[in-house]
Amino acid sequence: MLEIKNVSKRYGGKLALDDVSLSLPQGEIVGLFGENGAGKTTLMKCVLGFLGHTGDITLDGEPIDRRNIARLSFATSEHSFFPDLTPQGHREFYREHFPAFSDKRFTGLMDFFELPMHSRLRSMSTGQKNQFEVIMALCQGADYILMDEPFAGNDVFNREDFYKVLLGILEPRETVLLSTHLIEEVSGFIGRAVLIRQGKIVGDRSMLELEDMGQTLMGYVKETYGYRADRVGKALDELTGGGEAGQ
Amino acid sequence: MKTNSPPRSERLLPPGIPAGTELKWLWLGLLAAFLVSLSFIPAWGSNRDALYRVVGTDRILMTDRIMPDFADILGDSLYGFLVYALCMPALALFHRSYFRRGSMSVYVMKRLPVRGEYLRRCAAVPLIFVLICAACAFLTLCLYYWIYMKITPQICLAPDQWQKIWRVL
Numbered sequence: 001m002l003e004i005k006n007v008s009k010r011y012g013g014k015l016a017l018d019d020v021s022l023s024l025p026q027g028e029i030v031g032l033f034g035e036n037g038a039g040k041t042t043l044m045k046c047v048l049g050f051l052g053h054t055g056d057i058t059l060d061g062e063p064i065d066r067r068n069i070a071r072l073s074f075a076t077s078e079h080s081f082f083p084d085l086t087p088q089g090h091r092e093f094y095r096e097h098f099p100a101f102s103d104k105r106f107t108g109l110m111d112f113f114e115l116p117m118h119s120r121l122r123s124m125s126t127g128q129k130n131q132f133e134v135i136m137a138l139c140q141g142a143d144y145i146l147m148d149e150p151f152a153g154n155d156v157f158n159r160e161d162f163y164k165v166l167l168g169i170l171e172p173r174e175t176v177l178l179s180t181h182l183i184e185e186v187s188g189f190i191g192r193a194v195l196i197r198q199g200k201i202v203g204d205r206s207m208l209e210l211e212d213m214g215q216t217l218m219g220y221v222k223e224t225y226g227y228r229a230d231r232v233g234k235a236l237d238e239l240t241g242g243g244e245a246g247q
Numbered sequence: 248m249k250t251n252s253p254p255r256s257e258r259l260l261p262p263g264i265p266a267g268t269e270l271k272w273l274w275l276g277l278l279a280a281f282l283v284s285l286s287f288i289p290a291w292g293s294n295r296d297a298l299y300r301v302v303g304t305d306r307i308l309m310t311d312r313i314m315p316d317f318a319d320i321l322g323d324s325l326y327g328f329l330v331y332a333l334c335m336p337a338l339a340l341f342h343r344s345y346f347r348r349g350s351m352s353v354y355v356m357k358r359l360p361v362r363g364e365y366l367r368r369c370a371a372v373p374l375i376f377v378l379i380c381a382a383c384a385f386l387t388l389c390l391y392y393w394i395y396m397k398i399t400p401q402i403c404l405a406p407d408q409w410q411k412i413w414r415v416l
Binding site: 048049050066067069070072073074076078079080081082083084085089090093097098120121122129 | 261262263264348349350351352353354355357358359360361362364
């Protein structure tokens with residue numbers, strides 16, 4: 001169980017995370033949704049220990065440190081591979097440093113996405129880089145896989161493939177925390193939705209609960225965020241003078 | 248399972264940096280520092296020549312003349328090594344920035360279970376070459392001191408040369 005208790009993070013005068021508490025049991029696929037700057041990336045970076053914070057983050061009751069950090073992996077749209085290293089070089093590096101690295105999964109995913117094993121990452125397309133970023137996070141052998149907008153720049157077919165592959169290969173012990181803006185796209189793939197706004201958790205529902213309530217994920221997000229559907233129409237009226245014409 | 252471990256030198260550098268190229272430039276830099284230090288030889292030679300008076304084809308040693316101190320002749324000869332050593336922190340910073348160029352591979356380094364791997368990959372090679380540079384500078388100093396003491400006529404040498412060497416350091 002990954003537990004985040006009363007975590008706050010401040011950047012200068014701005015409160016990026018405000019008393020966030022969240023539990024992620026093993027075996028869940030959790031979607032983390034929020035606008036840009038809501039605190040999704042900051043939360044993940046706090047979990048990984050990249051950012052100092054107040055509050056506690058524990059993994060099965062233990063603080064996250066060198067002893068258990070390998071149980072967490074991270075895929076980010078910023079990318080975290082070594083640009084001048086080939087996939088084969090990454091494989092050797094990960095094998096050396098992460099004892100649970102899954103060579104079988106690595107080979108399978110590399111084949112599936114038809115990525116070249118001996119080209120430097122720098123020379124690959126953005127889509128291929130994103131694919132490789134996620135492949136490494138999935139193959140590290142981690143129990144908790146944190147993904148921060150991992151498909152930014154990938155086409156829809158590519159993303160579709162990824163969701164299917166992910167659902168097919170994940171083992172029961174593996175938990176995915178997926179931060180994305182592609183709400184509708186992942187609605188059939190996640191088991192739980194966590195909503196974050198201005199550094200606070202403002203919603204946390206399982207997809208089954210939403211189903212029971214007769215609500216879609218997008219509907220739940222819009223309701224929680226107080227989305228005003230008439231906002232666009234009003235703005236267009238004002239911009240095009242439609243309001244005056246109607247008077 | 249067959250594992251092709253990278254060479255030892257590559258384990259001390261950021262992954263993806265070609266070890267051969269970087270080491271080649273580091274050794275060439277050391278060679279350049281040594282070549283700069285060779286300026287000692289003409290300086291020492293001209294001071295030594297000044298101890299002699301030329302009469303026809305003969306060179307006569309003027310025993311009343313004193314050779315300038317070793318430290319004075321050495322002058323700035325070893326500065327190349329100093330500049331080289333001062334470049335090494337910059338190299339460590341270059342390695343550090345490598346983990347933030349093109350991607351944020353620093354995230355992987357910070358997630359490694361092995362303590363100190365990130366620091367090792369940034370600083371090990373610069374530190375090793377600072378030590379090699381210091382050793383080369385010391386050996387060069389010893390070589391030039393030996394040349395100074397052995398080839399300069401003994402009678403023209405001022406006393407306590409080794410003690411005065413601290414001026415250089």
